[in-house]
Amino acid sequence: MNYIASIGSYAIMVKEVFKKPTKWGIMKSLILKEIDELIYGSLGILIFxxxxxxGVVAIxxxxxxxSEIIPKYLVGFATRQSIILEFAPTFCSIIMAGKVGSYITSSIGTMRVTEQIDALEVMGVNAxxxxxxxxxxxxxxxxFIIAIAMYVGILGGWVAGVFGGFSTSADFVEGLQLDFNTFHVTYSFIKTLVFAFILATIPSFHGFYMKGGxxxxxxxxxxxxxxxxxxxIILNYILTQLLLG
Structure with missing residues (x-):
């Protein structure tokens, strides 16, 4: 029953987010600040x-x-498929849940503890x-940063494969181009947008409604x-079944 109540509270929170909007002049500066903190600030760790x-996938x-029967271009093919389909959209999102999610929860939770949220509500602001x-x-x-993660991941596979002596550059590139399905990229970005909403709202929910010190x-x-x-992880399974099943 607690899970059902939490889901209900979460849905109510999401609905309230879009009511009584803050003035655009203030909201614009808040959005730019969050882009710097959540997106630009996460770029370095995701690239690394x-x-x-x-590189690990390629190796x-x-x-x-x-077996000599298996073609060498399989290294590039497997790296491309692993990075685009699963690693970049899903694994990176779980990493972001730790970095960005914890930041969002702790920052909003601190505002709750120090009664800054109460002050906003007293002033008539939709907190x-x-x-x-x-x-x-x-x-x-x-x-955008997931697209960069895809590129850097494939680049890492190429560097590890070629300079590690596991594949030639020509074989790796041939594998990258083999049976390329553009919908796989679309599928990854659809998942990424869904995960982005989850990354922004669930940590906010836990921070906003926390109690204590x-x-x-x-x-x-x-x-x-x-x-x-x-x-x-659950949505990853559902979206994969819906979009690729």
């Missing part, structure tokens, strides 16, 4: 992880090709719109990371 994960694929709406808009730019802020951040990750 994507590059090395792409593991090459090491498992033990949910003021705090959560800029994060939702900022996360609409999330597909400073200790509970940390607990709320941990809980939001767990539930954000669980929802992303």
């Amino acid at each position: 992880i994507s590059f090395f994960i792409g 593991q694929t090459a090491l498992n090709i033990t 949910l719109n003021y705090l959560v709406f800029p994060k939702i808009i900022a996360m609409l730019f999330y597909p 400073a200790l509970e802020v940390g607990k709320a951040a941990t809980t939001s990371f767990v539930w954000t990750s669980v929802v992303i």
Whole structure:
């Protein structure tokens, strides 16, 4: 019953976010601040992880090709499919649940503890719109850094494969071009947009409705990371079944 109540509270929160909007002059600066914190601030860690994960995928694929019958371009093919279909949209989103989600929950939770949210409501400001709406808009730019993660991941696979002696550049590029389906990229971006909404709203929910003091802020951040990750994994399964099944 607690789960059902939480889902109901979450739906009500999302509905309230879009009511009684804050003045555009104020909202614009809030959105730009969130883009800097949530998107630009996450670019470095995603590039770093994507590059090395792409390299690991290429190396593991090459090491498992033990038969002369299996073509060498399979390294590039497997790297492309793994990065575009699953790693970039899903694995990166789980990483973001830890980085961005914890930041959102702790920042809003701290405002709740220090009664800043109460002050906003006393002044007649829709606190949910003021705090959560800029994060939702900022996360609409999330597909851009996922596109960069795709490129860097494939680049990492190429570097590891070619300079590690596991594949030639020509074979790797041939694998990248083999049976390329543009809908796979579309599918990844659809998932990314759904995950972006989850990354902005579930951590906000846990931060906004938390109770207690400073200790509970940390607990709320941990809980939001767990539930954000669980929802992303479940939605990943559902969207894959709907779009590719």
